[in-house]
Amino acid sequence: MPANQPGAEGRYLPLKPVVFHILLALAEGDAHGYGVIQSVRTHTSSRIHLETGPFYRHLRKLMDRGWVEESADRPAEDDPRRGAYYRLTPLGLEVLMAESRRMAEVVSLTTEMGLVAGEGTG
Amino acid sequence: MNRPPARSGSMWVRLFSVLLLFYPRSFRRRFGSGMLHAFECDLERAREEGRGRMVSYGLRSVLHVSGLGLLERASTLTRFVSASRRREGTGHPASAPSGSGRRGVPTVEAVLTDLRLAFRRLAKSPRFTGVTLLTLALGIGANSAIFSMVHSVLLSPLPFDDPEALVFAWETRQAGSRISPVSPLNLREWRGAGTQFKKMAGVRPWPYNLTGEEVPERVTGVQVSPGILALLRVAPEVGREFSRSEEGLFGHPVCMVSHGFWLSRLAGNRKLESLHLILNGVTHDVVGVLPDGFAIPGFGPSPILTPLPLNPEDPGFWGNHNVVVFGRLADDVSLEQAGQALESIAADLRTAYPEWNDGIGARLVPARDQIVQGTQQNLWLLLGAVVLVLLIACANLASLLLVRGVEAEREMAIRMALGAQRGRIVRLVLSEALVLGITGGLLGLGVCSLGVDAIHLWAPGNLPRLGEVSVSLPVLGFTCAASLGTGLLLGLIPAIQSARVTHQDVLKEGGRAFGSGRRSRAQRLFVVGEVAVAVVLLVGSGLLLRTFRNLLDVDPGFETEGRVALQVSLPQASYPDRESVTAFLDRLHEGLDAIPGVQASGSSVGLPLRPSVWRQLMTLERHPARTLQEVPVVDVSIMTPRWLETLGARTVRGRALLESDDEDGPLVALVNESFVRAHLADLDPLGQRLRLGAPDHLLAEGQGAEVPWYTIVGVVGD
Numbered sequence: 001m002p003a004n005q006p007g008a009e010g011r012y013l014p015l016k017p018v019v020f021h022i023l024l025a026l027a028e029g030d031a032h033g034y035g036v037i038q039s040v041r042t043h044t045s046s047r048i049h050l051e052t053g054p055f056y057r058h059l060r061k062l063m064d065r066g067w068v069e070e071s072a073d074r075p076a077e078d079d080p081r082r083g084a085y086y087r088l089t090p091l092g093l094e095v096l097m098a099e100s101r102r103m104a105e106v107v108s109l110t111t112e113m114g115l116v117a118g119e120g121t122g
Numbered sequence: 123m124n125r126p127p128a129r130s131g132s133m134w135v136r137l138f139s140v141l142l143l144f145y146p147r148s149f150r151r152r153f154g155s156g157m158l159h160a161f162e163c164d165l166e167r168a169r170e171e172g173r174g175r176m177v178s179y180g181l182r183s184v185l186h187v188s189g190l191g192l193l194e195r196a197s198t199l200t201r202f203v204s205a206s207r208r209r210e211g212t213g214h215p216a217s218a219p220s221g222s223g224r225r226g227v228p229t230v231e232a233v234l235t236d237l238r239l240a241f242r243r244l245a246k247s248p249r250f251t252g253v254t255l256l257t258l259a260l261g262i263g264a265n266s267a268i269f270s271m272v273h274s275v276l277l278s279p280l281p282f283d284d285p286e287a288l289v290f291a292w293e294t295r296q297a298g299s300r301i302s303p304v305s306p307l308n309l310r311e312w313r314g315a316g317t318q319f320k321k322m323a324g325v326r327p328w329p330y331n332l333t334g335e336e337v338p339e340r341v342t343g344v345q346v347s348p349g350i351l352a353l354l355r356v357a358p359e360v361g362r363e364f365s366r367s368e369e370g371l372f373g374h375p376v377c378m379v380s381h382g383f384w385l386s387r388l389a390g391n392r393k394l395e396s397l398h399l400i401l402n403g404v405t406h407d408v409v410g411v412l413p414d415g416f417a418i419p420g421f422g423p424s425p426i427l428t429p430l431p432l433n434p435e436d437p438g439f440w441g442n443h444n445v446v447v448f449g450r451l452a453d454d455v456s457l458e459q460a461g462q463a464l465e466s467i468a469a470d471l472r473t474a475y476p477e478w479n480d481g482i483g484a485r486l487v488p489a490r491d492q493i494v495q496g497t498q499q500n501l502w503l504l505l506g507a508v509v510l511v512l513l514i515a516c517a518n519l520a521s522l523l524l525v526r527g528v529e530a531e532r533e534m535a536i537r538m539a540l541g542a543q544r545g546r547i548v549r550l551v552l553s554e555a556l557v558l559g560i561t562g563g564l565l566g567l568g569v570c571s572l573g574v575d576a577i578h579l580w581a582p583g584n585l586p587r588l589g590e591v592s593v594s595l596p597v598l599g600f601t602c603a604a605s606l607g608t609g610l611l612l613g614l615i616p617a618i619q620s621a622r623v624t625h626q627d628v629l630k631e632g633g634r635a636f637g638s639g640r641r642s643r644a645q646r647l648f649v650v651g652e653v654a655v656a657v658v659l660l661v662g663s664g665l666l667l668r669t670f671r672n673l674l675d676v677d678p679g680f681e682t683e684g685r686v687a688l689q690v691s692l693p694q695a696s697y698p699d700r701e702s703v704t705a706f707l708d709r710l711h712e713g714l715d716a717i718p719g720v721q722a723s724g725s726s727v728g729l730p731l732r733p734s735v736w737r738q739l740m741t742l743e744r745h746p747a748r749t750l751q752e753v754p755v756v757d758v759s760i761m762t763p764r765w766l767e768t769l770g771a772r773t774v775r776g777r778a779l780l781e782s783d784d785e786d787g788p789l790v791a792l793v794n795e796s797f798v799r800a801h802l803a804d805l806d807p808l809g810q811r812l813r814l815g816a817p818d819h820l821l822a823e824g825q826g827a828e829v830p831w832y833t834i835v836g837v838v839g840d
Contacts, residue, residue, distance in 0.1 A: 033156035034163050051164070051182070056149075056687060057193075060152075060194070081155055082159050083155065084155075084157070
């Protein structure tokens with residue numbers, strides 16, 4: 001799925017919050033399934049309470065798009081029942097960065113308008 | 123921290139891993155162990171928060187896994203389809219967020235999104251979903267179970283080759299108003315004369331005393347004509363069936379056994395030459411084994427079969443009408459043709475054997491009708507009742523969904539304000555109901571199979587074709603239709619209601635929109651409908667219960683408390699004459715009366731409230747009949763002196779039988795009140811004499827002297 005083309009950004013962005021956070025969690029480092037789930041919950045202070053079934057559905061889609069792949073890296077004495085480890089692909093990293101840029105633009109716009117501080121428009 | 127615990131919630135874990143089968147195999151391979159691990163960890167965390175939390179989490183996950191698993195399979199299919207389309211160069215359809223592709227038809231993607239949304243919303247309220255699924259599972263499951271009974275018993279054809287050609291042949295009396303089983307004489311004659319039948323065979327229940335083991339055993343089997351298996355187009359599992367030569371009274375004693383008997387008592391030994399059974403004192407060779415699951419139509423499975431003797435030297439050949447006859451019609455012969463042909467044969471027989479066949483005709487009944495007669499009304503009624511119960515459940519659930527619809531109105535309104543199409547909203551509500559219906563139906567299948575097991579356990583023993591009741595393909599189809607129908611029914615009204623809402627109204631009201639006029643009317647209609655149906659069901663079952671109670675209250679004419687009945691048959695070989703039978707009975711009652719706790723014992727031929735075993739012509743000395751047709755037929759029973767006392771029957775007049783009424787005493791008889799009403803209306807019954815046979819002037823020379831006269835000494839209550 002060629003996402004390096006400029007048109008791709010319009011197609012996949014903005015990312016769903018859940019997807020964004022999954023990519024974010026993987027950006028921190030390779031992790032296994034449950035580890036990612038826990039990271040997402042921690043990062044969003046459980047506002048996004050990600051559960052097993054939906055998570056793996058998202059994961060499957062991300063892997064289909066080529067943003068995430070299985071990682072061979074795992075700690076030596078780790079419990080194999082945890083399942084496979086995953087990591088961001090370079091493509092996935094690019095998508096994550098594109099989305100972060102987009103959000104930064106939005107934040108700077110709203111900061112200018114004074115919405116972030118809670119003052120409301122004039 | 124991430125290590126899953128060893129034992130707690132292991133039932134949930136096992137359930138989860140089983141439900142993972144909903145996912146396609148490729149998915150399971152990649153993610154299966156990770157999913158299981160994550161589930162275990164979260165389950166443990168939930169358990170730490172409390173048992174309720176754990177159950178709630180478990181239920182949610184069950185729903186997720188089953189639903190998402192199916193979605194995953196559907197996605198695989200979609201991707202395959204669009205990939206192949208792309209390869210063909212037609213390009214894949216636009217999957218716009220509003221979900222309509224070419225010509226406004228919802229794309230597969232849109233449907234999947236709807237389903238996913240429906241799952242999410244349902245999973246968010248596990249209690250509502252749980253209750254709804256439970257109700258639907260019970261309702262649909264019960265319907266499927268009853269339908270499986272209706273289908274197996276009433277709708278499906280008999281499990282034989284070309285079952286429409288199988289018919290039962292009966293004798294008729296009194297110009298065709300009553301049917302009765304056939305005498306062996308008529309079986310022989312009908313069988314030989316008719317060309318309308320490929321084959322005919324007779325069946326007669328027969329008791330066997332199986333001896334030769336440590337404990338003698340009484341087995342109820344059947345006597346069958348040779349060729350019965352060929353008639354039914356069934357081959358024996360081992361060996362052969364009976365041949366014509368074995369039909370005579372002096373044919374070599376042979377027997378066949380059922381599959382179950384062969385396995386349990388004869389160790390499945392295929393060398394039949396070495397197998398013998400001692401039945402009624404005579405050694406029989408085992409010549410054949412029936413196939414597994416075989417049962418003669420209209421009879422249950424019989425462990426032991428012997429040839430039905432057709433021997434004119436046996437007096438029973440002429441006058442015992444106790445053979446059930448069925449036959450297979452020849453090709454291209456209709457039931458009417460065969461019936462008329464048989465009737466004309468019966469007419470010939472009336473002339474040929476006047477003293478035995480006077481007034482006897484013939485009638486054919488198709489096999490299936492014969493077997494299921496009497497049950498149709500009850501079964502259809504039962505099905506109707508269960509359908510009504512399901513409708514009540516649906517009405518309840520529809521109300522619940524309506525309320526949910528009200529609560530979700532704001533959400534719907536916002537969606538519509540944001541541009542979602544109205545049609546999409548309807549689809550969303552409908553998909554929620556469909557998901558509920560289909561899942562309920564799947565769970566209902568589980569309930570159905572439990573129900574079928576229950577039916578096998580609890581159905582009345584005389585429900586015909588009980589063994590065939592099972593969850594078969596038509597039953598599955600019925601369940602599918604029921605669950606889809608239920609889902610649509612549940613979804614339609616709330617869907618229409620919610621689609622009619624305009625988002626401006628709701629947002630303006632700024633809060634929960636409580637029942638507007640439209641909503642309350644629909645709910646009121648539901649309540650009224652439910653109450654009406656519930657009343658009908660209650661009245662119906664109340665009437666049924668009352669009828670049943672009345673039946674129980676009917677006075678049978680004897681006491682039923684504290685009494686036990688046994689059936690004994692004495693093999694002719696060991697008890698050939700009257701003295702030996704009488705001696706046996708004396709010993710039997712001596713032994714029985716000696717058992718502590720036994721107050722009295724008695725024997726009789728036949729039990730009260732059962733069909734009579736012995737019917738005879740009867741003549742009263744005072745009122746002999748003039749013609750043979752007028753001679754009344756009565757049910758006769760012989761009994762030991764204490765029989766009536768043991769039963770607790772009432773003696774209305776005169777006395778009961780005494781010990782002194784043995785073979786040396788006077789010949790005495792007792793009659794019942796109905797007999798007095800029918801035959802002795804104006805006379806005092808005591809002292810009248812009767813005999814079992816026709817009046818003198820209707821008998822051949824000298825025959826009358828041999829038939830004894832009995833004096834009536836008592837009248838018994840009905």
